[in-house]
Amino acid sequence: xxxxxxxxxxxxxxxxxxxxxxxxxxxxxxxxxxxxxxxxxxxxxxxxxxxxxxxxxxxxxxxxxxxxxxxxxxxxxxxxxxxxxxxxxxxxxxxxxxxxxxxxxxxxxxxxxxxxxxxxxxxxxxxxxxxxxxxxxxxxxxxxxxxxxxxxxxxxxxxxxxxxxxxxxxxxxxxxxxxxxxxxxxxxxxxxxxxxxxxxxxxxxxxxxxxxxxxxxxxxxxxxxxxxxxxxxxxxxxxxxxxxxxxxxxxxxxxxxxxxxxxxxxxxxxxxx
Amino acid sequence: xxxxxxxxxxxxxxxxxxxxxxxxxxxxxxxxxxxxxxxxxxxxxxxxxxxxxxxxxxxxxxxxxxxxxxxxxxxxxxxxxxxxxxxxxxxxxxxxxxxxxxxxxxxxxxxxxxxxxxxxxxxxxxxxxxxxxxxxxxxxxxxxxxxxxxxxxxxxxxxxxxxxxxxxxxxxxxxxxxxxxxxxxxxxxxxxxxxxxxxxxxxxxxxxxxxxxxxxxxxxxxxxxxxxxxxxxxxxxxxxxxxxxxxxxxxxxxxxxxxxxxxxxxxxxxxxxxxxxxxxxxxxxxxxxxxxxxxxxxxxxxxxxxxxxxxxxxxxxxxxxxxxxxx
Numbered sequence: 001x002x003x004x005x006x007x008x009x010x011x012x013x014x015x016x017x018x019x020x021x022x023x024x025x026x027x028x029x030x031x032x033x034x035x036x037x038x039x040x041x042x043x044x045x046x047x048x049x050x051x052x053x054x055x056x057x058x059x060x061x062x063x064x065x066x067x068x069x070x071x072x073x074x075x076x077x078x079x080x081x082x083x084x085x086x087x088x089x090x091x092x093x094x095x096x097x098x099x100x101x102x103x104x105x106x107x108x109x110x111x112x113x114x115x116x117x118x119x120x121x122x123x124x125x126x127x128x129x130x131x132x133x134x135x136x137x138x139x140x141x142x143x144x145x146x147x148x149x150x151x152x153x154x155x156x157x158x159x160x161x162x163x164x165x166x167x168x169x170x171x172x173x174x175x176x177x178x179x180x181x182x183x184x185x186x187x188x189x190x191x192x193x194x195x196x197x198x199x200x201x202x203x204x205x206x207x208x209x210x211x212x213x214x215x216x217x218x219x220x221x222x223x224x225x226x227x228x229x230x231x232x233x234x235x236x237x238x239x240x241x242x243x244x245x246x247x248x249x250x251x252x253x254x255x256x257x258x259x260x261x262x263x264x265x266x267x268x269x270x271x272x273x
Numbered sequence: 274x275x276x277x278x279x280x281x282x283x284x285x286x287x288x289x290x291x292x293x294x295x296x297x298x299x300x301x302x303x304x305x306x307x308x309x310x311x312x313x314x315x316x317x318x319x320x321x322x323x324x325x326x327x328x329x330x331x332x333x334x335x336x337x338x339x340x341x342x343x344x345x346x347x348x349x350x351x352x353x354x355x356x357x358x359x360x361x362x363x364x365x366x367x368x369x370x371x372x373x374x375x376x377x378x379x380x381x382x383x384x385x386x387x388x389x390x391x392x393x394x395x396x397x398x399x400x401x402x403x404x405x406x407x408x409x410x411x412x413x414x415x416x417x418x419x420x421x422x423x424x425x426x427x428x429x430x431x432x433x434x435x436x437x438x439x440x441x442x443x444x445x446x447x448x449x450x451x452x453x454x455x456x457x458x459x460x461x462x463x464x465x466x467x468x469x470x471x472x473x474x475x476x477x478x479x480x481x482x483x484x485x486x487x488x489x490x491x492x493x494x495x496x497x498x499x500x501x502x503x504x505x506x507x508x509x510x511x512x513x514x515x516x517x518x519x520x521x522x523x524x525x526x527x528x529x530x531x532x533x534x535x536x537x538x539x540x541x542x543x544x545x546x547x548x549x550x551x552x553x554x555x556x557x558x559x560x561x562x563x564x565x566x567x568x569x570x571x572x573x574x575x576x577x578x579x580x581x582x583x584x585x586x587x588x589x590x591x592x593x594x595x596x597x598x599x600x
Contacts, residue, residue: 009404016401020387020394027389027430103385105350106378107402108370266352269290270345 013109014117021122031123045130061202066141067230068199073135074154075197075222078161080131082169083124085116085162089169090189093182099271111265112258116166142230153229153243160243161221163250165193168216170257177264197222202234217249280454280486281324281347286356288317288342288510316342318510319356324488326453329480331501332490333590335598339510340490341458347488348378348456360454374403377447381459384443386431392442393427396449403450410449417445420478421471437468444475448485455479457489461496469493476500494590504590506597513597518590523562526592531558531570534582541577546570554581 025031060068088095095101095115104114144150172185196204201212201223212219213236220242227234228242237245291311317339324330332340345351347358349365349372358365365372386395400410418424421441431439440460447455457476461469477500479485491497497504497518504521506514514521530549533540533556540551546560560570567585574580 012404013398013401016398020390020398023394024387024389099383102345102350102380102383103378105369106348106373106376108374109402110370268351270350 010109010113017117017120018122021120025122061200062232063200064142066138067226067232069134069138069141070144070230071138071200071222071226072198073131073133073138074157074161074226075193076131077128077135078158078165078221079193079197080124080127081158081162082165083127084121085124086166086169087121087124088115088119089166089173090186091182091184092170092173093176093179093184096176096268097180097182097271101265101268102270105265105268112170112261115261144230150229153225153240156247157225157229157243160225160246160248160250161197163254164217164221164246167250167253167257168193168218170254171260174257174261174264177267180269193218193221200227217253220246220249278326279323280326280361281488282359282362283320283322283343283347284357284359286317286320286343286346286353286358287315288339288346288351289313289315289354315510317346317353317507320507320510320512321356322505322512322515324486326486327480327484328503329476329487329501330489330503330505331497332488332505332507333492333497333594334507334513338507340507342510343507344456344458344488344490348376349373374450375453377450377452377455379443379447379455379457379460381440381457381462384431384439385446386439386442388432389430391428391430392434395431395442395446396427399446399449405450409451413449413451414445416482417448420475421445436463437465437471440464440468440472441475444472448479451483452485454486454488457487457491459490459492461491461493469495473499494594497590504593506593508598514593521593522588522590525596526588527563528559528561528588528592529567530586530588531560531567532556532584532586533558533571533574533580536579536581539578541574543570543574557586 059065063071092115101111101115104111104118107114138144139146169185169189172189176183196212196218201209201219204212209219213224224234224237225242225246226232228237228239231238234242236242290313292314293311320339320343332344334340342351346353347360347365349369352366360372361375363372386392387398396410396414399405400407405413414424421444423441423445426434426438426442429438431442434442444460460472464472473496476487476489480487487500489496489500501518504514504516504518505512506521514525531546535554535556538553540548540556542548543558545565546558548556549559550557558570558574560567571580571583
């Protein structure tokens, strides 16, 4: 009962935070124009990339044109979701050095929650557009059936994949509590995830695959669950099992990351004045 | 007996910061990369005190004395290296979320309002965070409107506000959830006279009307003189003085200063007091309250030289600070 009340509290505050994120957009109309301009550009770049990859390789390790688009599209979608909710992990060093956690620590909610959700990056929506388009294109190419069960699987997959990404951002960012430096992990993380979630990881050496499966669970962001969903042999988990493992991996990664963050927060020194 | 209830209990807290040792020049920098020798710097050293419900306590001390560190430990921001802090009997380190429901924090240099939006939106978010029901929210806002006139600001975007208006906005933001304890870290910094006045009025009134316990740090001595029942002086992380303002003044600075303006540059000495300043026609005499009265001193001085004007400076907080900081 207490847990349920707690859950409602967090959902209620999340709704209020989302409202504020939207209001901030409306407050600066110029940003909307930038947003509308960047939209088609992002879409074009995203689409050109997938086109290039597919034309160049045709099939990779048994993945055909449509399946690659499906994988790529879903990966961009979970990337976009992680940009909306978890992008602050990239800039944690700045938050640490600037004493930005002071305010969160004086409020009666989880600091990890506040860190991510009081600053929802609504502009991350722009990344959703190319993702959805490429994904739809892939679906159409392979004749993916949008049955209720399939839609549910994709939702579970996206939640898990987004949590894995967010967890990795949080772990990397939390090192700032020890280093006390404002390293921007953005470029590095983006590169890492682009290279490992937009193409099947089965094309990489086995040792690398092992790391991406068991140590940093990035393989579960797209490769395993998508191959499971599309019936492509990945040698580990087939069908819905893969999707559920993705969700489990996501929750686990986020929990480990939150624990690491909390450990770091004890070393937090605010900002001197 | 409400007055006697202890709200804050600080037991032997210490806080040390780790500072990396850096050698000189390139050689030192390279050595630092390998060895990472660090040194512990104590910011707060074995501090203990208690604060009772309804008190207004002023924390003073020079820059770097450990005031902000102490207030940040009391409000749950910093983790003490050792010792414990109980608020309403609960350890703030162990039950942070529960404890902070009952505290409000204002940092003079850092606003908690959303810069981009109208003030009301920030309050609306706080209403959700602290789960304040609509009726209670409206009631608190009414009270705050009487004290600070906040309602006319509700629709104004925070970025268009003057510093004074923003501070008002922050004061109300910290009170929306009706905390028992309010921490103010240098609240008057940068404010003009009328905004300072509004802030002091606010502190007094919420203390009277809501029995809010207030802890504030400041460099503005007038804040202390006008607001605080009790003064805690910290220096080098130690507690130097703790007590009533006039009591501390009488104990460590039991004197007044007589400022005399003469018609010419000659300023006579007096054996019962110290001539501590003399420039052109103006002289200042510091005298012990038990040694001689001001009336007597004026009378005796005027017998030696012609006096144009006099004024008396009470030993105040700056004298205490001079003495206490000097230790």
